[in-house]
Amino acid sequence: MRALIVDDEPMQIQGLLRHIGWKALGYEEPLTALSGEEALTILGETPVDVLIADVSMPGMTGIELLARCRADYPTLQSLQTVMISGYDEFEFVQEAIHLGAKAYVLKPIKTEELEMKLAVFREVVEKKKQIEQETTVLREKVTESYEVLQERFVKDMVEGWIHSDELLESWRRLLDLPNGEWQATLFLFGYDRRFLDNPHDAKDRILLSEGLLNCVKTGLSGFSGTYIGKTGADELAVIVLNATPLVRARLEKQLAFIQDILREQYKASVSVGISRECLFWTEIPLLYKEVRHMMTGARLAGYGQILYFDRNLMNEYHDFRLREEYIPEIVKLLDRGESDKASAYFNHAFEVLLAREPVSFSYVQAFGMGLLSELARKLKRIHEKDSEMNILMWQRLIDCTGVDEVRKVVLEYLAQYAKLNQREQVAQQHNLIQRVARQLEEHLHENMTVKQLAEQFHLNHSYLSVLFKKEMGRTISDFVQEARMNKAKELLRDPNIKVYEVAEQVGFQTAAYFAFLFKKTTGTTPQEFRDYHY
Incomplete structure (x- = not known):
């Protein structure tokens, strides 16, 4: 040192x-x-x-x-x-x-x-x-441990964290993954009921989690192109790449063996979900969501099943996704002010609808109506002209005769909603920051911190700092310093108030630092300022 x-x-x-x-x-x-x-x-x-x-x-x-x-x-x-x-x-x-x-x-x-x-x-x-x-x-x-890398790869892949070709290429090098596009299938293993005997025993939780991993690894040993990783305490995913029909059939025969071992060794019931095949690595997160949705519904009928995902289930999952994922995500993006992303996400959802066989115009129209209804409900302050806009757009949607018309009407509504929402947010932020500024000006003598101020207005302190600078054009500390100097100038005009009293009233603990900062800001000392004016 x-x-x-x-x-x-x-x-x-x-x-x-x-x-x-x-x-x-x-x-x-x-x-x-x-x-x-x-x-x-x-x-x-x-x-x-x-x-x-x-x-x-x-x-x-x-x-x-x-x-x-x-x-x-x-x-x-x-x-x-x-x-x-x-x-x-x-x-x-x-x-x-x-x-x-x-x-x-x-x-x-x-x-x-x-x-x-x-x-x-x-x-x-x-x-x-x-x-x-x-x-x-x-x-x-980590570089030396192939199993640790493999588990992290599976978790990142199914959760959608691998989002670029460059990142995938780095995983290819680490795990020696196959080149080119993949023919991928996903196998999902999950305990049907969590930790039946001792749900609050940490040792049992670890034992069951590691037991599932070890049984699957043992059961699938010898199969090339399989990548195994835990996706939760009671769930495990296996990504199978470029398996021939014969290899896949042999692999599926091992599933019942794995279930039997877990039942015998751990007295636990495990369901297995098998996805459809996909040809693009970017679809793997979707396979995971589809299979999880299938297994959740299938458990209502019984435990310990081996489930195959088919087209009917895909349509059912997409219906669920449109209701529970797409519409909330579009609304969330609009509320965050990301209208371009919201429009792009809507177009993606629309393409999913059009991929159904056969394409149902009434279903497409119903999706548009559902989205418009949710957005109309979300508007916090609906003026008379805004209500008219909602009625007009609703009528236009009902009058549509083709899917392209539906897309056009909904995109127009998204754009208008984004403008209204932005206007609303700007007004709210303006009022909020004005209240914060008044609070600061009225309590200059208290030396209030940004954290204390944020807690008072129920905000994150970093977010408050960003909002304040955006609205006022300067930081909170700069605003407080300017307000203190302005208040000090006002007080110095009264010759009956001593300089050290002025310092105390504007929030300085010592007259020396007040004098230093006053001169740095105004070019004169407090006494010189007073002498010049009086």
Whole structure:
């Protein structure tokens, strides 16, 4: 560990060098600098773990030094920093903490206090290095473990996390997957009832989960092109690639054997769902959803089944998906302001409808009506002209005679809904931020944090910060600072209010920091401002 001490007083530096037990704390002899400029030169040339800087120095202050480190030196973002300050400079330290300082000590410096902070810093840095080393070891282990990779591949594939050709190619290299397009089938194994005997026993849960994995691996050993992975505590998926009809028939014969073993060894009933075949890897997440839906419905009739997915079940699943997935997703996208994605998703759903054999115009029309009804219900404030729009669009949909007309009418409604919804959201956000701004202006003296403000308005603090800047054109801290300066100018016009009282009323703990910030903002001190006007 190496520290850098920055102070314009050589005696202060010598005192720290002499009285701190650097070697016992695990530090080398510290580097020293008498100015911020000299410190930047050292930091640019030599690795440093801890920075100890005086707040008040001529030329570049400790705060300005820290700001330069954060802005101009990416490698110093994790630099552990202690600021040294006098009691009257505490407000300056607050600004330093906002810039990333980890601690501060007051003058006169207590050796034990600084040594305690240095020990903590050393522990933090060592833990970071340990995590980095463990991450490197984990990467090596994962690369070496084919089974871990295979399980992660199956889970990512069925859940749709593999979403690009480039990502798939990296999986091809890791697992030596077949090149080209795949003829894929998915087998899904699932316990019919979770952990029958001891549902709250962690050991039994692990035993059943691992037992399912081991039985399936044993039963399907020797079959090439099979990739096995857990998709839940009581569920497991097998992706089978490019299997010939003969291989698939042999594989299916093993399913009853796996069910028997699990029944004998774990007294557990397992159902198996077998998907249709697909020719594109992007369809595998859909296979998984189809089979899960099939198995959920089939369990109502009994447990321990082997189920085959067919076209009738596909139509049934697509009907379910249109109701339970497509319409809610379109509404969600519109409510998030992503109208282009909503239109694209609607077109995708529409193509799914047209893929049915035979195509039912009445069903297509009913889907459009269902979507329009949901959107009309979602409008939070329906003015008279908006109600007329809903009635008009509904009538146009009823009058349609072809599927292309239905598509056109619904897309027009989506566009109009998006405009109304955006107008609604803008109005709500405007009113909300105006309320937040009034709250800040009325409580300048309280030093309210963004987190406290967000909790008061039931918002995430990051989201509030983004909304505020979008609406007001500046950050919350900049707004508060400007409001404080404006309020201070107003109070300074009254000669009966002392400067330190003005500082307190606008939220500053010390008159010194108020005077510093007032001059930085206005170009004059508070007293000069008052003298100029009166």
